[in-house]
Amino acid sequence: MTALTALVGGAGRAALNQLYGVARVCVLIVDTLYWLVAAPFRGKGLRIRAAVECFVEFGYHSMPIVGLICFLIGAIMAMQASYQLARFGATQYIANLVGVAAVRELAPLMTAIILTGRSGSAIAAEIGTMKVAEEIDALDVMGVNPTKFLVVPKFLAMVAAIPCVTVLAMFIMILGGFVLSTMVLSVDVGLYIENTAGALQLKDFATGMTKSVFFAIVICWVGVYRGFQVEGGAEGVGKMTTSSVVTSIFFIIIVDLVFSALFYFAV
Amino acid sequence: MGMEQENEYAIEVEDLVVRYGDQTVLDGVSFQIRRGETFVILGGSGHGKSTLLRNLVGLMRPFAGRIRINGQDFTAMSDAGRMEVRKKIGMCFQGSALFNSMSLADNVALPLREHTKLKESTIDIMTRIKLELVGLGGYEDYLPAELSGGMRKRAGLARAMAMDPEIIFYDEPSAGLDPIVAAGIDMLIRKMQSTFNLTSVVVTHEMASVKLIADRVCMLRHGRILAMGTLDELAASDNPFVRQFFERRPDEDQEDRDDYLRALTGGSERTAPGPQEPEDGR
Structure with a gap:
């Protein structure tokens, strides 16, 4: 009886914890969208300069x-590709394979990873450290919304x-194949470019770019969420930073799967 | 509800109960803090002082009870309302909580940039004034990591003062500082209070500081108010724990256990520890 109670209780608690996590993610999402979209129109401002600094750090x-x-x-x-294609004397098709794989799949994925x-880990570590050092509390007490x-x-x-x-990555990945x-597999230069x-x-490019936008959203939110989850001291920061990378890569693959399937079957 | 200025009290706390899970940290705490007074919350480690402070500034929501700030019910407010109230309060954190990636000037200027539409040149001047006020003139471009602990505390105070608050909270202002630097911080707290007629709430366990700064003292023990009054009133108290704190005597094992049982049984008299009491409902 007690074993049964413990089992059911444990399952219930685990489910509640998961639900609580989902709820917290939803709050974070709604909060971000509010401060991104609604608040600037109510005269509450957007920190453009900080965004540009982050852009330089994440992008450049x-x-x-x-x-x-x-x-x-x-x-x-x-x-x-040549390993298989050479058997059929079709090495000129390396160009097609590399080009399509890079643009549709590998360039967005590698960039995201x-x-x-x-940067995802840096976000988690930064917010986690700020939380440990009471800096998040300080923002709160000052009346400055941490999300904003x-x-x-x-x-x-x-x-x-x-x-x-990602655009850069696509270009350079094709360049690498080229x-x-x-130079090594002696494919004709003109033929490679033509192929x-x-x-x-354009559809391939659209697939890749759509994915990259959603990867960006995943990376940012996972990093932020894990950062805010930090409890305790330096150990907590380390744990959540690691966790942010693992969670983020997992969700990137899920998003990748969903959009690949969507573009494969639907478009 | 009366307007802010008509109210004699800056902060009123009624029957505050705070729980972490099923552990009660604050149990029915009530007190009032008058405008312009320095109110010290005193108590040993783990007796609920920091929790009380976190509730007063709204970083935690209490389980039950009410906190009024300037006559407005802070506990029942929406988040937007709390944000407005917070513009009128400042807080000095124990570890100063300065933003490590920003210079001192940017730290102090942050609330001004976020909450006001002042010109950058005005903000610059105000930042200098605030830093000058705490004795850090000329340190505008330093990063927090380049300063000593005492200087960081001062910078934290400058930041807390940026919006010219009416109430200021200090969490362990002299913790981790040597006696000379700590005395300097105490003088600063006094100076702020007398110059700006600030209401100050100080959480501390340093008796030396309390003697310098306190108008009134409230002493917490096991989440309840053990004693409250001026320092002289407390010094004349014959409560054994107040005496123990003032005379800086360590806990005796016997006494501690006695007290533990008394807390468990809700304050009924007990002279000697009896056989192990079963804990209810656990």
């Missing part, structure tokens, strides 16, 4: 690493920065 400063990784991935894809590690002050600028910056970096194919241009459609 992540360009070298995103560029390097995407170049290498483009080259790797070309090699892997790199920015999760680089901390979350909205980061949200704006992230949603603007990730699509920009360089390896033409790439022929394979890519």
Whole structure:
């Protein structure tokens, strides 16, 4: 009897905790949207300067690493594609494969994963540290809304920065494939460019960009949510920072799946 | 409800009950703080002083009871209303809680930039005045990490004073400071109170500070008010715990257990610890 009670009680508590988490995420989402969309029209202002600073940090400063990784991935894809395509003497189709895979899938995904590690974790750590040091409380007592002050600028910056970096990533990933194919696998330069241009459609680009916007939203909200969850001291900050990266990557894959399916079946 | 200025009391607390889970941290606390007085909340660690302060500034909502600030019911207010009230209160945090990524000037200017439409040049002047006030003139461009603990506390006070508040709260203002620096902070608290006729609420356990700054003192023990009055009244008290605190004697094990049982049984007299009492309902 007690074992049964404990089991049912445990399940109930776990469910309630999950629901509570969902409720808190909803509050965060509504709060962000209010301070982003509604509040500026009521004369409560938007911190544009802070958003620009975050944009530079999330976007501009992540360009070298995103560029390097995407170049290498483009080259790797070309090699892997050639491994199969060469058996059919179809190496010129590497261009199609690399181009479509980069634009539809890999460039947005790699950018999102790199920015999760680089900026999503930084958001969680920053907010977590501020919470531990009572800085969030200080904002509250001053009558400054923490969502307005901390979350909205980061949200704006992230949603603007990730699509920009993704465009760069697409271009460089194709460039990586191009360089390896033409210089190592001796594919004709003109043919590669022609095939790439022929394979890519506007729809592919739209798929990639749509995903990147939603990845940005996921990265920002997960980072913020985990940051606000921090309790205790430095250990809590470390735990939630790690957790923000894991959660964020998980949801990025889920969003990726949903939008891939949507564009595959519906559009 | 009367308008703000007609009210004699800056803060009124009625039967405040605060719980964490099923643990009661504050149990029926009531007091009033007059305008312009320095009210010290005294008590040992873990007796509910910080919780009380967090409730007074609205960082926590109480389980029951009422807090009025300037005659307005702070506990029943909407978030927007609380934000308005908070523009008139300032708080100095124990760890100063300065924003580490911003210079001192930006820290002090933050509430002004957020709440007023003043020109940047005006804000600049006001920031300098506030920093000058706490003895940090010339440190505008320093980052919090470049300052000593005492200077950070002063900067925190400058930030709390930025909006010219009517009420200011200090959480352990002299914690972690050497006696000379701590005395400096005490003098500053007095100076603020006398210059601006501020209502000050100070949470502390430093008897030396209390003697310098307090108009009235309230002493908390196990979430209840043990004694309240001027320092002289408390010093003349014959309550054993008040005496113990004033004379800085450690707890004796026997006494502690005695007191624990008394707390469990709701204050009934008990001279010697009896056999282990069962805890109700757990």
